[in-house]
Amino acid sequence: xxxxxxxxxxxxxxxxxxxxxxxxxxxxxxxxxxxxxxxxxxxxxxxxxxxxxxxxxxxxxxxxxxxxxxxxxxxxxxxxxxxxxxxxxxxxxxxxxxxxxxxxxxxxxxxxxxxxxxxxxxxxxxxxxxxxxxxxxxxxxxxxxxxxxxxxxxxxxxxxxxxxxxxxxxxxxxxxxxxxxxxxxxxxxxxxxxxxxxxxxxxxxxxxxxxxxxxxxxxxxxxxxxxxxxxxxxxxxxxxxxxxxxxxxxxxxxxxxxxxxxxxxxxxxxxxxxxxxxxxxxxxxxxxxxxxxxxxxxxxxxxxxxxxxxxxxxxxxxxxxxxxxxxxxxxxxxxxxxxxxxxxxxxxxxxxxxxxxxxxxxxxxxxxxxxxxxxxxxxxxxxxxxxxxxxxxxxxxxxxxxxxxxxxx
Numbered sequence: 001x002x003x004x005x006x007x008x009x010x011x012x013x014x015x016x017x018x019x020x021x022x023x024x025x026x027x028x029x030x031x032x033x034x035x036x037x038x039x040x041x042x043x044x045x046x047x048x049x050x051x052x053x054x055x056x057x058x059x060x061x062x063x064x065x066x067x068x069x070x071x072x073x074x075x076x077x078x079x080x081x082x083x084x085x086x087x088x089x090x091x092x093x094x095x096x097x098x099x100x101x102x103x104x105x106x107x108x109x110x111x112x113x114x115x116x117x118x119x120x121x122x123x124x125x126x127x128x129x130x131x132x133x134x135x136x137x138x139x140x141x142x143x144x145x146x147x148x149x150x151x152x153x154x155x156x157x158x159x160x161x162x163x164x165x166x167x168x169x170x171x172x173x174x175x176x177x178x179x180x181x182x183x184x185x186x187x188x189x190x191x192x193x194x195x196x197x198x199x200x201x202x203x204x205x206x207x208x209x210x211x212x213x214x215x216x217x218x219x220x221x222x223x224x225x226x227x228x229x230x231x232x233x234x235x236x237x238x239x240x241x242x243x244x245x246x247x248x249x250x251x252x253x254x255x256x257x258x259x260x261x262x263x264x265x266x267x268x269x270x271x272x273x274x275x276x277x278x279x280x281x282x283x284x285x286x287x288x289x290x291x292x293x294x295x296x297x298x299x300x301x302x303x304x305x306x307x308x309x310x311x312x313x314x315x316x317x318x319x320x321x322x323x324x325x326x327x328x329x330x331x332x333x334x335x336x337x338x339x340x341x342x343x344x345x346x347x348x349x350x351x352x353x354x355x356x357x358x359x360x361x362x363x364x365x366x367x368x369x370x371x372x373x374x375x376x377x378x379x380x381x382x383x384x385x386x387x388x389x390x391x392x393x394x395x396x397x398x399x400x401x402x403x404x405x406x407x408x409x
Contacts, residue, residue, distance in 0.1 A: 010372025190218025
């Protein structure tokens with residue numbers, strides 16, 4: 001009997017744009033081939049949070065429609081992204097007795113110790129998105145990554161708990177369901193991007209992913225193979241556009257064209273004219289004015305990013321540097337600018353872990369959607385026993401996931 005085809009779907013719900021990726025999964029290797037892609041401008045969101053349910057629902061429906069027509073697959077469920085400065089990571093620990101001296105640690109023990117480590121540690125108005133254990137101790141032996149099957153009586157855990165405001169998660173899920181799609185899981189956008197663009201050696205050595213989105217910038221730090229910190233800055237590419245609109249005294253629509261066609265992250269220190277065509281009219285601007293406006297805003301954004309890295313204790317201390325993702329990372333000279341601001345090596349991320357040739361998908365702005373698709377390959381492996389718990393302060397991600405590494409081919 002021929003095995004049924006498997007599909008995985010990622011939907012990146014950005015403030016300014018919805019992006020959807022559909023992958024057909026090879027049932028032998030587990031490697032997905034991208035067979036459908038869709039994107040559509042979003043409305044009804046502010047800085048990553050839903051402010052109007054209809055806007056995101058309609059945009060998701062439009063983006064999915066394109067992906068479905070391309071792939072020939074009707075999407076009923078997907079892994080979706082969440083964003084916003086309400087996303088936090090918190091260090092926690094816990095201890096349980098696991099049985100007699102000959103007891104082997106089992107999955108129930110791992111579920112139980114996660115519950116102990118998180119109970120009362122996260123406020124009731126927050127929802128746990130993911131629990132990332134970075135160290136277990138069994139009968140005094142520390143540095144254990146996976147104690148499953150080991151023998152012992154006392155199990156301890158140190159973990160990183162990623163959470164979001166529960167109402168924000170609920171409203172996002174409602175918006176997705178409004179497009180007749182069931183969310184398999186909700187994952188911070190920057191963590192999804194990291195799944196797509198990082199390799200194991202970077203995650204082991206120490207690296208930061210900076211997801212430069214439309215209205216927010218996500219920061220995630222990895223070291224020793226695990227997530228160490230995640231935070232979101234409430235600034236993004238839209239702020240650059242708005243600053244250009246104000247500074248150049250033009251409409252935001254024209255300012256967006258100026259940004260995409262002529263903006264540079266590094267000040268070119270020259271005065272020359274550039275033009276933009278809009279509604280059959282040719283408008284002229286001075287590069288010096290553009291550079292001054294863009295530089296000021298990017299300095300503010302990367303100053304905030306550095307503060308997040310300082311909170312993580314990794315500012316200027318990232319052996320594998322920083323990897324840029326998100327649409328705003330397409331700006332000219334952004335890599336050189338970021339290198340200067342952060343004091344570490346910087347490169348643009350390139351998504352990996354999938355096959356297929358689809359136009360436009362191999363771009364920084366699709367990194368999160370691809371990462372979500374990779375995570376969607378095996379949602380049961382990503383979730384803990386409490387994955388579908390609807391009450392706040394409970395887990396919607398579990399110990400087996402460990403940074404989605406299991407989804408890498």
